[in-house]
Amino acid sequence: MVEAIKRSKYEAYAIGIFAFLAVISILYYLSAPVYVYIIAYLWFGFIYGILQQYGRFCFASAFRDLIMVKVPRMFVGIIIGLIMLSIVNSYIVSIYPDKYIIESIGFHGLLGGLIFGIGMVFAGGCATGSLYKTGEGNMISLTVLISLIFSQAIFQATVFDWFKAHFITGKTLNDIGLTKVVFGGVGNPTAKYSFVQHLLGDTLINAVLVGLVLLIGVYIIVVRKPFLKRRARQIAATAGAVADGGTVKTGFKDELAGFWSMISASRRTSIAAILIGIVAGAQIFTLAWMQNRYNFTNFGQVLAGKPATGAPLPNGSPVSANVPSSWPQTNLTFPQVSHRNTVFDPGYWYITTQEAMFGGWVLQHAGFSMANNTYFGQNNGLPNPWLSPALLLSIGLIFGASFKALLAREFKWKFPHTKSAYAYAIGGGTLMGVGARIGLGCNIGAFYGPAAFGNPSAWVFFAGLFGGAWISAKYINFFANRRLASDEMNFDIEL
Amino acid sequence: MKFSKNDDGTYELDVTGYVCPHPQLYTLKCMEKLQDGMVMDVLIDNPSSVESITQACNGKGYEILEKTNPKAGVTALKIQK
Numbered sequence A: 001m002v003e004a005i006k007r008s009k010y011e012a013y014a015i016g017i018f019a020f021l022a023v024i025s026i027l028y029y030l031s032a033p034v035y036v037y038i039i040a041y042l043w044f045g046f047i048y049g050i051l052q053q054y055g056r057f058c059f060a061s062a063f064r065d066l067i068m069v070k071v072p073r074m075f076v077g078i079i080i081g082l083i084m085l086s087i088v089n090s091y092i093v094s095i096y097p098d099k100y101i102i103e104s105i106g107f108h109g110l111l112g113g114l115i116f117g118i119g120m121v122f123a124g125g126c127a128t129g130s131l132y133k134t135g136e137g138n139m140i141s142l143t144v145l146i147s148l149i150f151s152q153a154i155f156q157a158t159v160f161d162w163f164k165a166h167f168i169t170g171k172t173l174n175d176i177g178l179t180k181v182v183f184g185g186v187g188n189p190t191a192k193y194s195f196v197q198h199l200l201g202d203t204l205i206n207a208v209l210v211g212l213v214l215l216i217g218v219y220i221i222v223v224r225k226p227f228l229k230r231r232a233r234q235i236a237a238t239a240g241a242v243a244d245g246g247t248v249k250t251g252f253k254d255e256l257a258g259f260w261s262m263i264s265a266s267r268r269t270s271i272a273a274i275l276i277g278i279v280a281g282a283q284i285f286t287l288a289w290m291q292n293r294y295n296f297t298n299f300g301q302v303l304a305g306k307p308a309t310g311a312p313l314p315n316g317s318p319v320s321a322n323v324p325s326s327w328p329q330t331n332l333t334f335p336q337v338s339h340r341n342t343v344f345d346p347g348y349w350y351i352t353t354q355e356a357m358f359g360g361w362v363l364q365h366a367g368f369s370m371a372n373n374t375y376f377g378q379n380n381g382l383p384n385p386w387l388s389p390a391l392l393l394s395i396g397l398i399f400g401a402s403f404k405a406l407l408a409r410e411f412k413w414k415f416p417h418t419k420s421a422y423a424y425a426i427g428g429g430t431l432m433g434v435g436a437r438i439g440l441g442c443n444i445g446a447f448y449g450p451a452a453f454g455n456p457s458a459w460v461f462f463a464g465l466f467g468g469a470w471i472s473a474k475y476i477n478f479f480a481n482r483r484l485a486s487d488e489m490n491f492d493i494e495l
Numbered sequence B: 001m002k003f004s005k006n007d008d009g010t011y012e013l014d015v016t017g018y019v020c021p022h023p024q025l026y027t028l029k030c031m032e033k034l035q036d037g038m039v040m041d042v043l044i045d046n047p048s049s050v051e052s053i054t055q056a057c058n059g060k061g062y063e064i065l066e067k068t069n070p071k072a073g074v075t076a077l078k079i080q081k
Helices: A002-031 A033-055 A059-068 A073-095 A107-123 A127-135 A139-158 A160-168 A178-183 A195-239 A252-263 A267-294 A299-304 A352-365 A374-380 A389-407 A419-438 A443-452 A457-485 B022-033 B047-060
Strands: B002-005 B011-014 B039-044 B063-071 B074-080
Touching: A002 A033, A002 A389, A033 A127, A033 A267, A033 A299, A033 A389, A059 A073, A059 A107, A059 A127, A059 A443, A059 A457, A059 B022, A059 B047, A073 A195, A073 A252, A073 A267, A073 A443, A073 B047, A107 A127, A107 A139, A107 A160, A107 A419, A107 A443, A107 A457, A127 A139, A127 A389, A127 A419, A127 A443, A139 A160, A139 A352, A139 A374, A139 A419, A160 A374, A178 A195, A195 A252, A195 A443, A195 A457, A195 B047, A267 A443, A352 A374, A352 A389, A352 A419, A352 A443, A443 A457, A457 B022, B011 B022, B022 B039, B022 B047, B039 B047, B047 B063, B047 B074
Parallel strands: B011 B039
Antiparallel strands: B002 B011, B039 B074, B063 B074
């Protein structure tokens, strides 16, 4: 009886979250139909949150659990999801060629990945993992998130332009996308390719082949030996006795079985990975369609009242006469929108920049000058959080994770209760923030998205991530061993 | 975090309140200290750690005898080495 009441209370909260977001969405739409665009961000975030919570989808665990506890389930998951996302992306960019994004390859990717990798293992979750865990009621992850928000904003307003001038500008390989490399067109921004060409270049080479090589590597290094040992034991047990005096030979068939056992180990993670790949593709498609439908190429134009086609007016001028009736009749100016009338509006799954913008907005309103730099001033602006498209995705993600966690009765308020928990959360979040900005993106924006788009730059960031995760995993492991060796844990064990 | 021995000869590890990677790390390190056949109950309130511990136990050949939810948000695993 008590159990049933508790269960229904959790379900009621979950329904309450859904209803709240539905009402908010309706209010946005009634305010201006074009806001359906940012509502779409919100609901895609909601779906990511559900799927991530279901699949425990976190990039930190992909590296960390592989290194520390030899569990490859999440590593396998991200590769499966990547292949799925890349197939969908290849189709989308064949229809919307201007959505074919190619990131620069350079030292910044490796360094950013390294710092981000160190941070995400200390923080106990990557940028997007910390969002979904916050949705589970985990206030340690919220602490990580707050650190990530402000470290990024401060870094961008103070150090980033200097870093960019010295380590990025003129020091990168640009326009290297696998489809362009294979079919020609590097350096030609208007080059267009068919679905099959993108599939062969971006998906087959950058996602499938590289992914397969990594999976085989993980199998050989982590899974193979214990699996074959267990397999040999099973064979010996079934045979009853072994003819050749105790040794059982395993062959290629057993290797394949081992590889498959690694791939299929966590159904939950794999299902989530496949669905996330499909949803991420659907998001790109939906948002690109809406931009066409409502006549803008960046949501900043909507906020500034300057449609993509029609007479462009200088920043700060009155609302353009050709603003559609579906738009809000406003003309927000710098620094709400950037000098170029843009705000951060990636059009795909992205996590960290919108949070940096939120940090910038808070600090701007606290009296600091945050817009006198390339990042906020020229590119992303400092819009009100409720009008920041990608920030609504992050908020939706938290609510989606709460919704799913409540339905599964996994929601629990959890607060940091030791100094070291705070130190890990704040230190990890800060490092992730700095790493994401140096690498020009997080595990999603600098790795997952670009890897699916056929960008080799993603693997440079990935290499940094792995190195960083390895360093902090070894550090944590060292202290765990020391702790276990002392009596601090109240050991009552006689062995 | 508390690791203790019960009266019935089983062991118990309480990692509630901890986030990744600590629950899975300490669970496996404590399991390593046990002898074959010994049983340990682990209390966890970090859902992703439950997934990782389950996979790690499969890989190492430890058997999860029971998985229960003593209260909302908390999972109890009974693991035999």
